[in-house]
Amino acid sequence: MTQAPLRTTVHAMAMPFVIELEGADPAEAEPAIAAFHAALVWADELFSLWKDDSYLSHHLRGELTLDEAPAELREVLEACEWYREATGGGFDARRKDGVIDPTGLVKGWAVARASRHLRAARARDWMVGASGDVLVAGGRTRRIGIANPRVSGDPTGTAVIDVIELGGAFTAVATSGGAQVVDHIWDPVTGEVARHYLQVSVAGTDLADADAWATAIAGGGPAVVGRALERGLEVMVVTGERHDGTFDAQSSPGWPSVR
Incomplete structure (x- = not known):
């Protein structure tokens, strides 16, 4: 008899993270998921701008140097600078008011880093869904829906605007827009x-x-799309909404749509 996938949800960084493990030993899955969750909670303690006692908040107030902070703080801030250069300024962690805000990278970075704990469960396949971003591993391909940009909150049960296949050539997808947090992406050129x-x-x-480039394209516009394609990424942009509630969208030639 085929074992049913183990599916659970953990909460961190003010959002849900859905985990699905297939072929995992339940005795190994529970501690693996707990370690995954703990890594996300720790990332929030490190980078949250909403917590006065996070390491980033202490650093921004001049109370903590990068040498005194966990090494991951420097790692992410240096990665933000790398993406600023790679995207031609489309990704910029420094806001108009001068505050450093690495939010456009942190979620994807945190999930990618925490996912190493899921490997300890020795699952045949696994998937993490993180509020519009998805990471998969293993031999199975999965069909993933791209949510309607006008749907806020949990999009489960609502019509999607596209379906893509993850697994094989593509194992991650990130989506950036204003459905969940309105007007949270700024244009680095205009501020x-x-x-x-x-x-x-x-x-x-x-x-x-994928997370950083999605943020960069949303913030920097068409000029950043070509840079993403040069790096082997595939892109879909939703350019407008029609009178009937459907959407105009453009996708790169290799975009893994199955529709």
């Missing part, structure tokens, strides 16, 4: 709220990379 696209999705092999 104002970005209005280039309703939604941006990027598919690749690394969730942190």
Whole structure:
């Protein structure tokens, strides 16, 4: 008899993370999921701008140097600078008011880093869903829906605007837009709220990379898309909404749609 997938949800960083393990030993899955969850909680304690006692908050107030902070703080801030250069300024962790905000990278980075704990469960296949971002591993391919950009909250049960296949050439997809947090992406050039696209999705092999590039394209617009394609990523941008509630979208030639 085929064992049913183990599916559970943990909460961290003010959002749910859905975990699905197939072929895992239940005795090994429970501690693996607990370690995954703990890694996400720790990432929030490290990077949250909403917590006065996070390491990043202490650093921004001048109370903690990078040498005194956990090494991961420097790692992520240096990665933000790398993405700023790679995206031609489309990704920029420094806000208009000068505050450093690595949010556009942290979720993908945290999930990619925490996922190493899921390997301890020795699952045949696994998947993590993180509020629009998905990471998969193993031999199975999965069909993943790209949510309607006008649907806020949990999109389960609502119509999707596209379906893609993850597994094989693409193991990660990240989506950036204003459905969950309105007007949270700024244009680094103007310093104002970005209005280039309703939604941006990027598919690749690394969730942190896909997350950063989705943020960069949403913030920087069409000029950043070509840079993403040069790096082997695939992109879908939602450019507008039609009168009947459907959407105009453009995707790169290798976008893994199955529709």
